Amino acid sequence: MFERFTKDARDVVTGAVEHSERKGADSITEEHVLLAMLDQTGTRVSFAFAALGVADRRESLETALDDARRRGGLSRADEQALAGLGIDVTEIVSRVEDAHGRGALQGAGRPRRWWPGHRGFTPTAKNVLEKSLRIAVGRGDRLVGVEHFLLALTACPGVVADVLEEHGVTYGAVERVVFGGGEERAG
Numbered sequence: 001m002f003e004r005f006t007k008d009a010r011d012v013v014t015g016a017v018e019h020s021e022r023k024g025a026d027s028i029t030e031e032h033v034l035l036a037m038l039d040q041t042g043t044r045v046s047f048a049f050a051a052l053g054v055a056d057r058r059e060s061l062e063t064a065l066d067d068a069r070r071r072g073g074l075s076r077a078d079e080q081a082l083a084g085l086g087i088d089v090t091e092i093v094s095r096v097e098d099a100h101g102r103g104a105l106q107g108a109g110r111p112r113r114w115w116p117g118h119r120g121f122t123p124t125a126k127n128v129l130e131k132s133l134r135i136a137v138g139r140g141d142r143l144v145g146v147e148h149f150l151l152a153l154t155a156c157p158g159v160v161a162d163v164l165e166e167h168g169v170t171y172g173a174v175e176r177v178v179f180g181g182g183e184e185r186a187g
Contacts, residue, residue, distance in 0.1 A: 004133065006145045008043045012036045013129075020119050030125045030160045031065050034153060037146055044178055045146040051177045054167050061167060068159040128152045139179070147178045 002010065015036030020028045038058050040046050049055040121129070131152035136144045153160050154171040164170070 004136070004142070004144050006143050008040065008045075008146045009132075009144055009149060012040065012146050012149060015039055016125075017119060026119065028119055028121045028125055030122070030128045030153060030156070030158065033125060033128060033149060034061075034065075034160055034164075037149060040146065043146055045150050048147065048150060048174055048177045049169075052167075052169050052173055054169055057167060061163060064163040064166060065159065068163065124156065124158055128156050131156055147174070150174050150178075 002013070005013070012033060013036075016028050016032040019032040019035045023032075025032070037045050038049065038061070046055065054061065128149065129152070132144050132148035135151050135155070136142075136148045139148075141148070150169075151171060151174055154164055154169060154174060155161070
């Protein structure tokens with residue numbers, strides 16, 4: 001699959017690994033992919049971020065991602081499902097943090113790696129990369145670019161998609177800005 005990635009897409013994968021290392025994470029997540037995309041300049045995705053008003057709001061994106069990590073990585077859909085059962089996630093997070101400190105639900109320590117120095121992609125991050133390939137193929141594009149990564153991030157349910165949507169970055173918006181089209185969501 002990687003041989004079909006553009007240079008910019010390969011740079012994002014490398015940047016995601018670097019973000020993971022800097023944060024001391026044991027694996028590469030879709031959040032790291034997004035942060036690496038935000039680092040890029042002069043690409044289709046940096047143009048899309050600028051056109052969608054996100055380029056100057058990186059701090060807001062990072063804060064929203066941090067808040068989601070504090071909630072144990074629950075997506076909006078997860079929180080709504082729990083609320084339907086009468087569980088107030090905000091109250092639980094508050095109580096846990098009162099007892100154990102801020103960020104207590106982010107995970108304890110660093111899990112052991114299978115191979116020293118190796119950081120693998122989480123299943124959800126792999127899903128984003130695979131989805132980007134399907135999106136590129138579905139569009140008739142020969143190569144997978146960073147713009148396909150962004151479309152995949154908005155199409156794969158989860159925290160990153162929620163945060164992007166809160167900042168006005170939806171599948172349809174990216175589709176319009178990058179390709180001039182207007183599908184609502186990839187399947």
